[in-house]
Amino acid sequence: MNADGLIDTLAASPLFAVALTLLAFIVANVLFVRLKRPAWLPAVLIAALLLAGMLALLGLPYARYREGAMWLTLLLGPATVALGMPLYQQLPHIRALWRELAVCLPIAASLAACYALGLAWLMGAPTDILASLAAKSVTAPIAIGVTETIGGSVALMLGALLVTGVATAAFTGPAARLLKIEDERIIGFTLGLNGHAIGTVRAFELSPTAGAFASLGMSLTGIFTALMLPLAWQLVGAGT
Known part of the structure; x- marks a missing residue:
């Protein structure tokens, strides 16, 4: 059996996609610690880059990987409930x-939601792109459901989600120092509200208080967006 045949055989089992994902996650966390936990390069970004590299190296189409990784995606349902x-x-x-x-x-x-939509609209982005960016500040379990509801691309939304979380984690600290904001509650709430899970992880690295308020901001933002964004999308006629 040649290499391509071996990859096809392995990819036929969902365990292969799950194993690749877990391997990327474990290696990413090790690298993140060795790099002294840089805010601009969180473990989730390292894992995404490693996973993309492995898929390219193996010649495994993303569609096949995603089909196998659906077992992990199913866990997003309980994760949404766990936000309570x-x-x-x-x-x-x-x-x-x-x-x-x-x-x-x-x-x-x-x-x-609006600043990203406004910038994309000014640049002439079509409706499906706008729908994919609308929930980019919401934690993934909720953002996936919202994006599917308003007709966006989940894959594109997840990319925007990653970029948003990394940017929030990297720039919130410098922005707080520039504005002379020292209250950990405000910093944590900002990280959770704008940076979802990535921002919340960063907040816990700052202090337990910042992490607690980041969890609060992430949870409340997710609930508010899930309730209001689909309604607002229909009211402005963007979904038609």
């Missing part, structure tokens, strides 16, 4: 700051 845990854990913060959150969250979450 950080919300429950942050109930004291929600009660104490509910007025501030009620004002800040809708504005910030809406802007997170």
Whole structure:
């Protein structure tokens, strides 16, 4: 059996795609630690690059990989439900700051979607591209469902999701120093609201308080976007 035949045989089993994904994840975490955890190069980005390289090296089409990796995608459902845990854990913060959150969250979450859509629209992007960018600041389990609902490309959305999370993790710290913001609650909430899971991981590296508020921002942004974005998309007629 030649190399191509061996790859085809292995790719026929979903375990091959799962194994490639786990291998990329493990190696990425090792490299991330050895590189001293740079904010601009999170482990998830390293893993994505490693996985893309392995697929190219093996000559395995992305469609076949994704078909095998569907077993991992199924776990996104429980992950969505699990977002209720950080919300429950942050109930004291929600009660104490509910007025501030009620004002800040809708504005910030809406802007997170609108600035990307506005830039893409000004550059002449078609409707399907706009639909793929709309949920790029929301955690993946929710963003996938929202993107499918409004007719976007999940693959393109995941790419935008990765870029958004990495940019948020890299630039929030310098922006906070420039604006002289030292409150870890604000920094953490910003990381979670704009950078979803990647930003939340970065926030926990800063402090437990920042991580707690990042979890709160990520969860509330996901819920707000899941409820409001499909409705807004239909109201403005972008989905037609």
